[in-house]
Every structure is written in C-alpha cells, then in structure tokens.
Amino acid sequence: MEAGTLRNPVLRARRNLTDRIGDPLLRGLSGLAAALAAAVILGIVYEVTQLAWPAIQEFGLGFITTNDWNPVTKRFGAAPFLYGTVVTSFIALALAAPLSVAISIYLTELAPRRIRRPVATLIDMLAAIPTVILGLWGILVLGPFMRDTIQPALHGVLGFLPIFDGDPSAFSYLTAALILTIMATPIITSVIREVFETVPGDLKEASYALGATRWEMVRQVVLPYSRPGIVGGSILGLGRAIGEAIAVAQVIGGATLINASLFHTGGTLAAHIASQFQNSAGLQKASLAYLGVILLAFAVLVNVVARIIVQRGRIKDVDSGDLDLSAAATQAQPS
Amino acid sequence: MSKRLLSVLVAALALAVALAACGGSSDGSGSTGSSAGGGSEEAGAPLVGAGSTLVAPLMSKWQSDFSSKSEITVTYGAIGSGGGIEQITSRTVDFGASDAPLSEEQFEEADAQGEVEQIPWALSGTVPAYNVKGAPKDLKLNGDVISGIYLGTITSWDDPAIAKLNPGASLPSTKITPVYRSDGSGDTYAFTNYLSTVSPEFKSKVGTSTQVKFPTGVGAEKNDGVAAAIGQTDGAIGYVGLAYAVSNELAMPLVENAAGAFPEPGVKSVEAAATAVEDIGPNNEISLADLPSTAKGAYPISTYTYVIVPLETEKAAEMKKFIEYAITEGQSYGTDLDFAPLPKQVIAADEEAIAKIGS
Numbered sequence: 001m002e003a004g005t006l007r008n009p010v011l012r013a014r015r016n017l018t019d020r021i022g023d024p025l026l027r028g029l030s031g032l033a034a035a036l037a038a039a040v041i042l043g044i045v046y047e048v049t050q051l052a053w054p055a056i057q058e059f060g061l062g063f064i065t066t067n068d069w070n071p072v073t074k075r076f077g078a079a080p081f082l083y084g085t086v087v088t089s090f091i092a093l094a095l096a097a098p099l100s101v102a103i104s105i106y107l108t109e110l111a112p113r114r115i116r117r118p119v120a121t122l123i124d125m126l127a128a129i130p131t132v133i134l135g136l137w138g139i140l141v142l143g144p145f146m147r148d149t150i151q152p153a154l155h156g157v158l159g160f161l162p163i164f165d166g167d168p169s170a171f172s173y174l175t176a177a178l179i180l181t182i183m184a185t186p187i188i189t190s191v192i193r194e195v196f197e198t199v200p201g202d203l204k205e206a207s208y209a210l211g212a213t214r215w216e217m218v219r220q221v222v223l224p225y226s227r228p229g230i231v232g233g234s235i236l237g238l239g240r241a242i243g244e245a246i247a248v249a250q251v252i253g254g255a256t257l258i259n260a261s262l263f264h265t266g267g268t269l270a271a272h273i274a275s276q277f278q279n280s281a282g283l284q285k286a287s288l289a290y291l292g293v294i295l296l297a298f299a300v301l302v303n304v305v306a307r308i309i310v311q312r313g314r315i316k317d318v319d320s321g322d323l324d325l326s327a328a329a330t331q332a333q334p335s
Numbered sequence: 336m337s338k339r340l341l342s343v344l345v346a347a348l349a350l351a352v353a354l355a356a357c358g359g360s361s362d363g364s365g366s367t368g369s370s371a372g373g374g375s376e377e378a379g380a381p382l383v384g385a386g387s388t389l390v391a392p393l394m395s396k397w398q399s400d401f402s403s404k405s406e407i408t409v410t411y412g413a414i415g416s417g418g419g420i421e422q423i424t425s426r427t428v429d430f431g432a433s434d435a436p437l438s439e440e441q442f443e444e445a446d447a448q449g450e451v452e453q454i455p456w457a458l459s460g461t462v463p464a465y466n467v468k469g470a471p472k473d474l475k476l477n478g479d480v481i482s483g484i485y486l487g488t489i490t491s492w493d494d495p496a497i498a499k500l501n502p503g504a505s506l507p508s509t510k511i512t513p514v515y516r517s518d519g520s521g522d523t524y525a526f527t528n529y530l531s532t533v534s535p536e537f538k539s540k541v542g543t544s545t546q547v548k549f550p551t552g553v554g555a556e557k558n559d560g561v562a563a564a565i566g567q568t569d570g571a572i573g574y575v576g577l578a579y580a581v582s583n584e585l586a587m588p589l590v591e592n593a594a595g596a597f598p599e600p601g602v603k604s605v606e607a608a609a610t611a612v613e614d615i616g617p618n619n620e621i622s623l624a625d626l627p628s629t630a631k632g633a634y635p636i637s638t639y640t641y642v643i644v645p646l647e648t649e650k651a652a653e654m655k656k657f658i659e660y661a662i663t664e665g666q667s668y669g670t671d672l673d674f675a676p677l678p679k680q681v682i683a684a685d686e687e688a689i690a691k692i693g694s
Contacts (some may be wrong), residue, residue: 071519072542139555139563167510170567171553254517254554265553267517275556279415279519279545281441 045296052289054282063290069256069272071280076287078294083258084268085298087173088248089241091262092180096241097234099181100188105218108196120193127186135250138179143170143251146178151263166261171253174262176271179247184237191236195229196222228310235306242299245274269295379407379653386412386419386432389521389576390457390640394432396668401660407653416545417519423451423643429650430657431643434521435545436620449647453618454688455639456661458675460577460605461525462636464585466565467492467572469507475500477591478533478635484572485513485530486540487551492570500591507570514564514573517554519546525638526574532624533635574636577605578673592635593626604634606675615684637675644692651693658689 049056055063059076066077103123107116151168158164199222207217223230245268253265254275269291277288384394391413402408414422416433423431424445437445437453445451463481465474470492480496483489489496493506516523524545531538541547553571555564558579565571565585572588577600580587589597598604608623611630615621623637642661644654662685666676677685 068548070548071546072544072548136563139560140567144567169512169553171555171564249517249556250560254515254556256548275518276546279417281417281421282444284546285417285421 045293048289048292048296052286052293055286055290056293058283059287059290063287064294067258069267071284074283076284076290078269078291080256080258081267081269081272081291082294082298084173084176084252084266085242085270085295087262087266088177088180088252088268089238091174091177092184092241093234093238095177095181096184096188096237097230100185100192100233100237101223101230103185103189104192104196105222107193109214109218109222120190123186123189125186126182127190131183131244131247132250134179134182135247138175138247138251139170142178143172143175146170146172146175150174155263162260163262166259166263168263169253169265171251171265172263173252173259173266176248176252176266176268177262179251180241180244183244183247184241187240188233188237191233192226192230195226195233198229199225231306231309235302235310238302238306239299242295242302243270245270249275269298379405379656380650381408381410382429382650382653382657384409384411384419384430384432384642385414385422385428386643387416387434387521387640388413389434389459390432392578392672393457393665393668393674396672397657397661397665400668401657401665405656405660407656409657415519416521416524420445420643423645424448426645429644429648429654432640433643434638434640435524436618436639436641437643442618445643449645451643451645452688452691453620453641453643454658454662454685455619455621455677455681456642456658456685457640457669458605458609458637458677458681459640459673460600460608460634460637460675461522461529461574462577462580462587462600463572463574463590464562464565464580464587465572466569466586467507467509468569469505469509471501471504472586474504474588475591475597476588478530481572481590482530482534482537484511485515485549485552486537509570512568512571513549513552514561514568514571515549515552515554516557516561516574518556520557521545521638521640522558522574522576523547525636528622528638529624529636532622576673577601581673590635592630592633593628594631594633595628596631598632598634600634602670602673602675604632605637606678608633608635608637609639609675609681610678613680615680619684619688621681639681646692646694648693655689655692658685658692662686 055076059066063076064078064082066075067079068075068077069080070076107120111119147168147170151164151172151174154164155166155168203221203225204217207221212220248268249271252267252271254267254272255265256267256272259266273288273291273295277285280288391411394409394411394413398409398411411432412418412428416435419428419431419433420437420441422428424441424447426448433453442451463476467474474497476497477500480489480494480500483494483496490511491508492511493508498504498506524543527537527541527543527547531541531543541549553564553568555561555573558575561573561575562579562583562585565573575585579585581601587600589599591597592608598607607630608626611627611633612621612623612625619641621639623639624635626633626635642658644658648654662677662682666674668674669676
C-alpha cells in the first residue's frame with residue numbers, strides 16, 4: 001500500500017499464505033462433506049438392517065424366494081414384491097427411454113426454435129406433478145381406460161402370451177408401469193436433451209456436408225455421441241421407477257402373490273413398505289424392513305450395472321462414432 | 336481468485352454445519368416421548384398417546400374439549416393400531432389405542448415392563464359398499480355370501496346364493512370384484528372377525544387380523560382408495576368405516592344378522608348390537624360378531640376400539656381422568672361422527688378397569 005517496491009512481496013506472501021492454508025482447508029472441508037454423505041448412507045443401511053434383523057434371523061435368505069405374505073400365519077417373503085418391482089420398473093424403462101429419446105430429438109433438432117423452450121418446460125413440469133395426484137388420476141382415469149380399452153385390445157392380439165392373459169383389471173402391474181413411465185419420462189428427457197445439446201456443431205455440420213440426411217445425421221452423430229448420456233439418463237429414470245411408492249400403491253392393487261398376467265393385481269417393494277409399515281408391528285415390521293434392505297441392494301445393483309454400461313459405452317462410442325463418420329465419408333465420396 | 340476460494344469455503348462450511356445439525360436432531364428425537372412427564376404441577380401432566388386411525392376423529396374432539404375442562408393436554412398420533420401397540424409396549428407413550436384387541440403374545444410383550452390394561456372406549460361399525468349396475472338398491476347379503484365372495488367361490492352377481500336372499504330382484508351377471516384394504520386397518524379387523532365367526536372356511540383360509548391375505552380381489556389404500564375403486568368398477572364390493580360410508584352416501588347392502596333380520600347400517604343398529612352382547616371377555620375383549628339370535632335390530636359387523644394403558648404410571652391421576660371422560664361425557668361427540676355410545680355393561684366394566692390404574 002505504502003510503496004510500490006513493497007507491494008509485490010506482500011501480495012506474494014499473502015497469496016502463499018492463502019495457498020498454504022486454503023488448499024488443505026478446502027480439501028478438509030469438502031472431504032468432511034463427502035464423508036458425512038457417506039456416513040448418512042452407511043447409517044441408513046445399518047439402521048434398516050438392524051430393524052430387519054429379527055426377520056433376517058427368522059427367514060434367512062429364503063425370504064427372497066418365498067412367494068407369500070400372510071400376516072395371520074406370520075409367513076413373509078419378498079418374491080411377489082421383488083417380481084413386481086422388476087416388472088413394473090423395467091416396463092416403464094422400456095417405454096420411457098425410447099419416448100424420451102424421440103422427444104429429445106424433436107426438441108433439439110426438429111422443432112421450430114420458438115416452441116422448443118415452452119414444450120421443454122411443459123415436459124419438465126410433468127416431473128413436478130405430486131405423485132399422489134398422479135396416483136389418483138391412475139385410479140380414476142388411467143385404470144378404467146386400461147381395463148376397458150387397452151387391456152382387451154392387448155388380450156385380443158397377444159392373448160396367447162401368458163402376460164396378456166386373464167381378466168382385465170383397472171388395478172394391475174400394467175397400470176402401475178404406465179404411471180411409472182409418466183414419472184420417468186420427464187427425468188430421462190431432461191438428461192438426454194442436455195446431452196444432445198452438447199453434441200458439437202462441427203460434427204453435425206460435417207455430417208451434413210458429407211451428404212447425410214437429418215435422420216442419418218441423428219443416427220450417425222447425435223446418438224453415438226450421446227450414448228453414455230442416454231444410458232445414464234435412463235438409469236436415473238429407472239431409479240425413480242424402482243423407488244416410487246405412493247402412486248404405485250394406489251394403482252397396483254396390493255396383491256401379495258406373483259401373477260404372470262400383467263393385467264393382474266400385484267405389489268412392489270416400495271409400495272408394500274409404504275402401504276403396510278404404519279400399521280404393522282413385530283415380525284411383520286421386521287419383514288417390511290427386510291424388504292427395505294432388498295430394495296436398497298437392488299437399487300445399488302442397478303446403479304453399479306449402469307456405471308459399467310456407461311464406462312464401456314464411453315470407450316465404444318468414440319470408436320463407433322469415428323467409424324460411423326468415416327463410413328459416412330466413404331459412402332459420400334463416390335457420388 | 337481468493338474471493339472465489341473464500342466463497343467455496345463458506346459454502347462448504349455451511350453445508351458441513353447443516354449436515355451436522357441434521358445428524359444431531361435426528362439423534363435426540365427418539366427419547367422425547369418419555370421425558371414429557373417431568374413437570375407434575377397443578378395443571379396436570381400432559382398425556383401422550385398413539386395408535387388407531389379409526390378413533391382419530393373422535394379423539395380430536397376429545398382433545399380440545401378435555402383440555403379446556405381439565406387443563407390436561409392430550410397429544411395423539413394417529414399412526415395406526417400396530418404402531419400404537421408397539422409404542423405402549425416400549426412405553427414411549429402414555430397410552431396406546433388399537434382397533435384390534437391385543438393377542439396373548441402382544442399382552443406378554445406389553446406386560447414385560449409392568450402390567451397393561453385394555454379398555455374398550457369407542458364403538459363403531461364396518462360396512463360393505465357396492466356398485467353394481469342393474470342391481471337393486473338395498474341388496475340383501477349374508478355372512479356366507481360375503482365370505483364366499485372374498486374367498487372367490489361366488490364370482491357373479493346372479494349367483495343362486497345371492498338370488499335366494501333377494502327373491503324377485505333382477506340380478507345382472509356382472510363379475511364380482513371384491514375390494515379390500517391393502518394397508519392395515521381396524522375395518523379389516525372388524526370385517527375379517529365377522530367373516531371368521533360366520534364362516535369356518537374363511538377362518539381357516541384367511542383368518543382375523545388388521546392385515547390379512549385375501550385369496551382374490553383388488554387391494555386399495557385407505558377408505559377413500561377403497562371407495563374410489565368401488566366407484567370405478569362395475570360389479571365391485573368393498574368395506575369401509577361406517578362414518579366414511581355414511582358421509583359419502585355409498586350404496587350399502589343390507590347384511591343379515593343372527594336373528595335373520597336385515598338392519599339398516601348406522602349408529603342405532605351398531606348400538607343395538609353392542610347392547611345385545613352381555614359377555615365381556617378376559618382383558619375386556621368383546622367381539623360383536625357373534626350376536627344372540629334375539630337381537631333383531633343389531634348390526635352384525637360392529638366393533639369396539641380399545642385404549643391400552645399401563646397400570647403403573649406416574650400420570651395415573653391424569654390417565655384415569657381422561658379415560659373416565661372418554662367413556663362418559665366424551666361419548667356424546669360420537670353420534671355426529673357415526674360412533675355409537677357405549678352400552679351400560681361396558682361402561683361398568685371400564686369403570687372397574689379404570690380403578691385399577693395406579694393402584
């Protein structure tokens with residue numbers, strides 16, 4: 001401050017001081033935050049497992065394959081709910097992922113610039129609908145529509161498959177899966193849209209320059225480039241579907257047996273816990289906590305698998321992306 | 336550069352503090368229930384209870400009226416009967432409320448920390464409701480038919496068993512969709528207790544509990560979920576709490592009682608059922624499913640709901656006062672909420688039970 005000659009060393013000393021203290025401090029604090037997050041997860045796992053302990057001791061691993069849930073005879077098993085969770089969430093994924101890709105392509109490549117933002121906002125708002133409201137809509141509108149229109153049609157065409165056999169019902173695996181599709185779509189779409197927007201303009205231009213049509217450009221540039229993002233977004237949506245409890249409990253019909261038909265009532269892990277925990281005690285409560293442990297394990301498993309897919313996809317995508325481009329180039333050159 | 340670093344540091348610090356605060360508060364919340372009884376001054380120690388959702392509307396009337404009359408505040412958490420039993424067993428509350436009487440096993444667990452007592456303190460009914468296009472109003476059913484429907488042996492509305500009870504009525508051949516509560520409920524207890532009493536087959540195949548495994552049908556959440564499912568499904572039959580069915584004007588079938596009559600479901604017929612049952616079982620357990628054949632006006636699916644209190648408690652005086660209030664003055668609030676008043680013999684038994692608290 002006082003003299004120009006002193007200025008530099010003082011500043012340098014200061015900077016060194018903040019560097020010396022700041023960096024370790026930042027490392028310490030952010031490390032602490034990360035450790036706390038990890039501690040919360042471990043704490044939850046510990047608590048749920050402890051709550052489930054009587055049931056784990058009573059039923060062991062056989063619990064997972066037991067197709068029964070009877071509070072009167074005190075025989076409990078996870079199979080009906082594990083089955084329901086897998087079936088509903090994977091149907092939801094199978095429907096929501098392609099739908100989200102289509103929406104994203106439209107919003108980033110095809111739609112008139114003026115309507116992109118409003119439409120995207122509307123789709124995002126779909127995620128803001130409270131799940132109970134969606135569940136009520138499922139009971140009052142979607143369920144009856146499924147029972148009276150969709151299910152008879154599916155039964156008429158594909159009735160020879162056991163999954164489309166049986167009497168139509170408003171409360172069913174299929175209704176629950178559709179509700180989950182509606183929940184997962186905006187989440188998957190928002191991720192995929194972001195990823196599509198990061199595709200470098202140069203690559204797209206190059207593709208067009210080589211004579212690609214818009215569809216060829218999307219197929220050869222946008223999709224391969226975005227593959228990890230598409231997988232990641234889909235897994236995020238799948239996680240949502242696996243964990244959703246209330247809306248599913250409202251529309252799935254609370255049955256406690258595995259049923260092959262998608263038209264039949266069923267149950268999922270999360271929905272069953274939400275539905276029965278409040279009024280249960282003793283071994284039943286422990287068994288519900290055991291379902292919680294299984295749900296946690298299942299969610300972690302899905303995440304790990306997704307990570308592996310994303311990792312492998314990332315390596316592959318660079319290769320295949322290049323290959324596709326060069327293929328397009330060789331195709332375009334002769335003409 | 337250093338400004339940015341500073342803001343990152345502040346943010347990280349804030350996050351850490353917030354997380355630590357969360358951890359701290361969740362740690363302490365478990366023990367608040369039992370520590371509430373510290374101050375026993377003139378106003379009387381506050382009472383904390385938890386359990387039955389069925390009794391909750393009546394309880395909220397009691398809470399405000401009782402606290403204004405006695406200066407004792409009552410806090411109640413409608414967490415479900417199972418939760419109420421669990422909390423009184425671990426003594427985290429002063430009283431528990433349950434729609435189902437405690438089983439022997441539950442009594443043993445609850446008695447581990449000193450004897451508990453079960454006192455019936457409210458009376459209500461569970462009623463079937465139906466939605467069948469083309470079926471007559473006030474359709475007549477009996478216990479055998481209802482249990483047949485819920486066991487899956489009676490599957491269409493023109494079944495001979497239903498036709499026999501409704502001579503001359505035209506019945507559609509619509510498929511029957513039985514609807515049940517997928518969450519635990521006192522209504523399920525009353526309903527299955529009734530069906531288990533009238534049908535040995537139902538008793539052996541399904542049994543009595545707040546949550547059972549029905550072999551067929553559709554499960555729905557809470558009273559309103561059941562009502563919505565019935566409303567949306569042609570051919571559906573379900574069961575809901577009396578108060579809910581009456582206030583929502585659901586179509587209710589008439590159910591035959593032991594006298595061969597078909598009383599209209601309501602406070603009057605529930606009261607008639609309660610008056611007709613003189614026997615009070617061990618631990619004040621009373622089942623209203625097995626009615627004497629002389630009680631013509633008695634509604635067959637009536638049920639008591641219970642309060643569970645430890646005999647040894649620091650708040651004996653307050654507890655006695657509250658239960659005394661509930662079974663006498665408090666009953667007057669019942670009629671508006673479709674609870675029937677307790678009959679004399681039950682009040683007498685309750686008085687005896689109340690006298691034991693704290694002695």
